[in-house]
Amino acid sequence: xxxxxxxxxxLRINLTDQTSREExxxxxxxxxxxxxxxxxxxxxxxxxxxxxxxxxxxNKLLYTTGPLTGTDVPCASRLNIATKSPLxxxxxNSLSGGHFPVELKWTGYxxxxxxxxxxxxxxxVIKEGRVSFKSAEKLWGLNTVDTQVLIKxxxxxxxxxxxCIGPAGENQSMIAAIINEVRAAGRKGVGAVMGxxxxxxVVVRGTQKVPITDEKRFKAGVRGVLEGLKASPMAxxxxxxxxxxxxxEPVSAVGCFPSNNWxxxxxVDWVEKIGAAGLAESAQSNNSCYRCPVSCSQVRMxxxxxxxxxxxxxxxxxxVYSLGSNVGVTDSAAVIAADRLCDxxxxxxxxxxxxxxxxxxxxxxxxxxxxxxxxxxxxxxNAVMRMLRDLAYRQGQMGSLFADGTKRAVKILGENTAxxxxxxxxxxxxxxxxxxxxxxxxxFATSYTGADHNKGYANQEVFGMPVPYPVERLELKGxxxxxxxxxxxxxxxxxxxxxxxxxxxxxxxxxxxxAQLISGxxxxxxxxxxxxxxxxxxxxxxxxxxxxxxxxxxxDTLPERLMTEPLKNGLSKGEKISxxxxxxxxxxxxxxxxxxxxxxxxxxxxxxxxxxxxIKDLPQKA
Numbered sequence: 279x280x281x282x283x284x285x286x287x288x289l290r291i292n293l294t295d296q297t298s299r300e301e302x303x304x305x306x307x308x309x310x311x312x313x314x315x316x317x318x319x320x321x322x323x324x325x326x327x328x329x330x331x332x333x334x335x336x337n338k339l340l341y342t343t344g345p346l347t348g349t350d351v352p353c354a355s356r357l358n359i360a361t362k363s364p365l366x367x368x369x370x371n372s373l374s375g376g377h378f379p380v381e382l383k384w385t386g387y388x389x390x391x392x393x394x395x396x397x398x399x400x401x402x403v404i405k406e407g408r409v410s411f412k413s414a415e416k417l418w419g420l421n422t423v424d425t426q427v428l429i430k431x432x433x434x435x436x437x438x439x440x441x442c443i444g445p446a447g448e449n450q451s452m453i454a455a456i457i458n459e460v461r462a463a464g465r466k467g468v469g470a471v472m473g474x475x476x477x478x479x480v481v482v483r484g485t486q487k488v489p490i491t492d493e494k495r496f497k498a499g500v501r502g503v504l505e506g507l508k509a510s511p512m513a514x515x516x517x518x519x520x521x522x523x524x525x526x527e528p529v530s531a532v533g534c535f536p537s538n539n540w541x542x543x544x545x546v547d548w549v550e551k552i553g554a555a556g557l558a559e560s561a562q563s564n565n566s567c568y569r570c571p572v573s574c575s576q577v578r579m580x581x582x583x584x585x586x587x588x589x590x591x592x593x594x595x596x597x598v599y600s601l602g603s604n605v606g607v608t609d610s611a612a613v614i615a616a617d618r619l620c621d622x623x624x625x626x627x628x629x630x631x632x633x634x635x636x637x638x639x640x641x642x643x644x645x646x647x648x649x650x651x652x653x654x655x656x657x658x659x660n661a662v663m664r665m666l667r668d669l670a671y672r673q674g675q676m677g678s679l680f681a682d683g684t685k686r687a688v689k690i691l692g693e694n695t696a697x698x699x700x701x702x703x704x705x706x707x708x709x710x711x712x713x714x715x716x717x718x719x720x721x722f723a724t725s726y727t728g729a730d731h732n733k734g735y736a737n738q739e740v741f742g743m744p745v746p747y748p749v750e751r752l753e754l755k756g757x758x759x760x761x762x763x764x765x766x767x768x769x770x771x772x773x774x775x776x777x778x779x780x781x782x783x784x785x786x787x788x789x790x791x792x793a794q795l796i797s798g799x800x801x802x803x804x805x806x807x808x809x810x811x812x813x814x815x816x817x818x819x820x821x822x823x824x825x826x827x828x829x830x831x832x833x834d835t836l837p838e839r840l841m842t843e844p845l846k847n848g849l850s851k852g853e854k855i856s857x858x859x860x861x862x863x864x865x866x867x868x869x870x871x872x873x874x875x876x877x878x879x880x881x882x883x884x885x886x887x888x889x890x891x892x893i894k895d896l897p898q899k900a
Contacts, residue, residue, distance in 0.1 A: 294394030318360030384484025444624025496798030533848015599709030600631025606656030714850030758866025769813030
């Protein structure tokens with residue numbers, strides 16, 4: 279087995295009979311897939327039968343670390359949670375930072391595979407080389423904060439790290455998150471999968487340090503990361519000071535900060551209200567993930583009004599949109615309170631906010647009657663807070679309608695409401711009106727998880743980064759090639775596992791640095807091109823998982839509103855992504871990926887990436 283980077287061990291936990299066993303991870307599998315998203319997706323592909331129910335006992339929940347997790351590499355304390363998504367029906371990878379991922383790696387396992395379903399609520403403890411199953415019946419129903427406090431008290435150990443669900447996951451809301459201490463693996467309903475298994479929490483305590491093979495080579499790579507961060511005009515000058523809400527300014531500047539369920543029908547200075555400026559007075563401190571010198575996570579507390587005293591680690595830019603502008607709320611204190619409530623309930627802030635905004639617009643247009651008396655008006659923060667609870671507990675009219683996302687709400691309400699469901703493949707849209715960011719829009723349409731900005735972020739359009747080359751954000755030509763570049767780039771940092779923000783700050787050197795770091799850690803020789811191959815292999819493997827589930831070009835689309843309604847205000851006024859525009863970009867994208875015109879990978883491309891074993895799952899041509 280390798281001398282460093284990986285422990286080479288997988289822990290398989292069966293909740294049905296409450297057993298566990300260690301397995302060795304084949305060396306060739308680690309070399310080819312490294313860890314994180316790629317290795318998690320590979321295991322799912324091999325072990326899940328097509329067509330399974332994501333909330334059924336046969337689905338699996340994987341905690342996967344990378345070869346850099348738990349080492350001295352800055353910004354690499356990440357964890358990937360892989361499963362089949364109940365929200366989208368696709369393969370999914372949901373990332374989270376903090377300290378839990380490092381503690382998990384230090385237990386001596388690279389991967390945890392959770393199978394089956396417990397008869398009664400349990401939590402699993404992995405500590406000092408032992409796995410134990412504890413009753414969670416008295417924890418069932420508790421929010422994520424109280425759950426963590428009580429587990430630590432029950433175990434008489436304040437040093438354990440905890441990953442858990444709240445009421446939303448217990449009730450199998452398909453927009454439920456898994457909360458890792460104060461960080462969330464938020465999107466695609468991973469919390470519902472955990473709840474479907476009657477698993478309240480995974481608790482870890484580790485003492486095994488990750489060995490490094492070539493210290494000299496490895497330390498040179500660490501220095502390269504630190505130098506890259508220091509040279510970045512974004513890392514310390516911006517992100518250390520205000521965090522991800524700094525994105526509100528450039529997005530608003532071009533008229534692409536969505537509001538009122540993407541109607542964008544009122545001109546509001548969102549930066550001043552709920553962006554960096556609006557949140558300035560609530561700043562308390564900033565927290566860092568393990569070994570992160572940037573410390574972008576901001577702790578904020580509402581200072582006045584009815585929410586005074588409520589604090590949260592956030593809200594991040596996406597939450598400022600979803601629980602602020604998109605529901606018409608201009609009070610930053612209300613956004614802080616809503617963010618905190620989502621974390622306690624275990625809800626994805628993005629999907630939850632978009633569900634509420636859709637309900638508000640349907641009520642506004644007379645397409646839905648508010649039988650719960652929530653007073654669902656845009657800007658009514660009281661309605662937002664009440665509906666968040668309804669979503670988590672599946673209670674009332676609105677909780678029942680929207681607990682499983684906007685796509686399923688349309689199935690209940692009728693196709694005349696589809697225009698107002700802002701989702702792709704069932705996943706609600708993040709905080710960028712892509713009518714003014716064409717490559718970003720193409721990424722939303724083609725990402726293997728649905729509308730996921732983290733799977734192919736177009737830094738070139740949003741922040742003007744000139745790597746691999748400068749682009750015009752409103753131009754269509756070239757956006758297919760650019761989207762492939764961005765998705766393959768993102769695929770690597772989700773695999774090794776590395777935080778997206780600092781990776782993007784080093785867009786021109788990241789692959790080279792990672793090759794050096796992994797080579798130093800493991801003692802193997804990886805090239806920069808092999809790192810690009812890892813990202814491309816991940817995207818093709820996940821595409822094949824989805825192809826096996828029946829996905830194709832027909833699913834690579836955008837909400838009707840974005841294709842038919844032009845933007846009303848700002849520098850992007852008049853812009854949309856028409857069906858013709860999207861088809862043009864899709865054709866270019868598929869060609870760049872060497873897929874056929876229906877978005878299906880070719881046998882030649884799969885073979886070139888070492889994915890020959892998936893060729894059997896290609897659709898049979900008539």
